[in-house]
Amino acid sequence: MPVYKAPLRDTRFLLNEVFDFPEHYRNLVNGAEATPDMVDAILGECAKLCEEVIAPLYHSGDEEGCHLENGEVRTPKGYKEAYEAYVAGGWQGLSHPVEYGGQGLPMSLGALKQEMMGTANWPFSMYPGLSLGAMNTLMQHGTEEQKQTYLVPLTEGRWGGTMCLTEPQCGTDLGQVKTRAEANPDGSYAISGTKIFISSGEHDLTENIVHIVLARLPDAPKGTRGISLFIVPKFLPGEGGALGPRNGVSCGALEKKMGIKASATCVMNFDGATGFLIGPPNKGLECMFTFMNSARIGTAIQGVATAELAYQGALAYARERRSMRALSGTKEPDQVADSLMHHGDVRRML
Template identity: 55%
Template sequence: MAEYKAPLRDIEFILNEVFDADSIWASMPATSEVNLELASAIFEEGARICENELLPINRSGDEEECQFENGNVTTPKGFKEAYQTYAESGWVGLGGDIEFGGQGMPKMLTVMFEEMLYASNTSFALYPALTTGACLSILTHGSQALKETYLPPMYEGRWAGSMCLTEPHCGTDLGILKTKAEPKGDGKYAITGTKIFITGGEHDLTENIVHLVLAKLPDAPAGPRGISLFLVPKVLVNEDGSLADRNSVSCGSIEHKMGIKASATCVMNFDGAEGYLIGEENKGLAAMFTMMNYERLSIGLQGIGLGEASYQSARAYAQDRIQSRSPGGAVNKDQVADPIIVHPDVRRMLLTQRVYNEGARAFAAYVGMWLDMAKGHEDESTQKKADALVALLTPVAKAYFTDRGFDATVLGQQVFGGHGYIREWGMEQFVRDARIAQIYEGTNGIQALDLMGRKVVANDGAAFGIFKSEVEVFIAENKEAGDMIASLQTALDLLDESTQVVLNSAKDDAFAIGSASCDYLDLFGLTAYAFMWAKMMVTAQGKEGDFYTSKIAAGQFFFARILPEAHAYAAKVNAGSDTLMSLEADLF
């Protein structure tokens, strides 16, 4: 049976000691009433619901899966009751807009809670995650009438949300989608088409589901510039907010998947369904990306949560399982063997898991901090800086969190040996559940292209320069803090040099961006983790207690054993495109 306890001490350390979140929240009107005492109470209650309500139905949900019959989807036993408890406790609207019934908590806080959700039950977590993202798009781009009608019951958890982009013939290339929207007058549209891979497209957890659907109006421009976004409810809504007739939306089937089996992944059919325009005509892709960018960070948190759950189980197993003697001599002389945690290779796996998880958790808080500033800081120049950093760092967070999160779950499974391959221990479920996070909400290859092409090359490295300056300021302020500062400077130099190489080669090589992008993202993510580990080690220096001693030791492992990979990533970025593109396609 898998083990998981919310890492509340580490969360407190990151928010309170590393980032001084109290001061950040106090500096902005929208978050001025939030403090660490309130945050601590939220985390403690969040840990309770995750550990006691969601974790116990994680494996059973995986075994039972969602069921489909006659267009209806039934979630596994216990999910409906757990969701009702979750919704009634106000968790769906935790970060929602106060005007429409949300609680208005800052992103620095909500990313920590979302990690707990994904760690305890990833399939369950996806239902409220899609609702939260849909709410954000409606809030940002919807009319006042749509906001007033749909946001309150969604924040309450009575209605859910879904995101309908992908079609059988198009995923990444949304410009060729076929779903149509015909104007009917009175601000209504008839939506017709089929969408696939729709998370939470149909289920039995809520009385209504609000679909955000990409479609094309008649005579719309070709390609992405001709896409509009529509709100299409499963059940139509009367003027007084009560539910009316069922809309012409149906679930055709659900997918049978490698993991996240208790999350309904649906084929959705829209047969002249009534919908309402969100934002402007032919500008739907920008409106949908408000939701997509939220979901991308959220899915990154899935990688952290599963990596943490895997680590905790592997750590407990390594401390309990006895096999062979320590190379340094018997540790438990009264037993026939020592616990496997005495062996260097087991420690390598556990420490690698740990530094991935804790580096990611700090970086999630860092990205959350800039999201909060982009939304609520009163200084315009700070807002612009925050917007640029959020755009730059979001693809890094989504891809690097999920790549390293998957690696962490595989390492955790390996610690268990043969038992890691057996379902009852739960480790193989973590691996299966983590794998999808590298694929959906834009594959990690697409995230790398977005980072390299749109976020670095397109602005000639200006956004990267902002991040570089942030790291340089930290290095300058902490030159005497230890060897890790010099190591961080080396990694930053490699990243800077690699950035310049691609900026130069992209001028006359059409394949330069695509050839460098994945290795560049790995180099960027590794450097970002080094930045976070240096901040954590500086914070922990000189403080007494096992927590700080352990934090510094883990950081030393990161800088000695993980960060040197930066040299390899830089070498691959600098290798250019020839070795990828010279082989003719029919010779593969």
């Protein structure tokens, strides 16, 4: 398996020479601090983390996968330590507001961080990646109390986040959502139902997991116009930021997958779990689009990351593999054959 090397030279060229990001950042409200020297230093430190800590876990994590033990998901060996290093560096809140624990830098810089992490180890990157969507949703639609309670620990990386849409009977057609939300006397809601294909639904990397859940109120209109959005934490928040009691949400099973096995994809059961409404009643799908749009950006980054890793692997193989002699003449006379890099069509493709 190829050793990942962050493409810093290409990245710097694109930022500085092609797209003129220094000028772009100067014109942003939150871009004043993103000087060329700072951006270069951030990219260098991110590359170091990805190359030395995160990338080495890709192959072993895929072989080991995640395991469900007594309702708790165990991530592969080394994942907890790698995530702790990620959190210690302040990477989760790189592009989120300072008032909620972030560094307030431009979103494009955060996207570059995601690209490096995703290329180094996509399954690992999905854990903090899902949290970013939850953070963006709370930023756009949460109350100030919800932001202080949930957004701050999410931004710090102490808590994780998920997006809970799909159910056994519906995926794309969310008008068929059956998960119920019934009002409690204290203003919260009791959430009951099952969600499937939930990335990062349960794991041991963070002390709490904040589920962003689509559910239906008893008097809701039919179809997508009757869906509301709720915060359902694994542990209810306690006093002073401490964790309270375990909520009524659990992982019923891990999905069996062809790849990204180190990323926990879960069946999640909500058994009267306490939830808190985000945004107006019956406007949940509109609010959830904030999360979905974050996920779409993440999917685009996944495409770039996959292509970059495939390219690096192909390049390494072409340099090592020897086959016949180059049509233009022998290039490595001291070897039994020339490497693939000396064959014209291989060079063209790479």
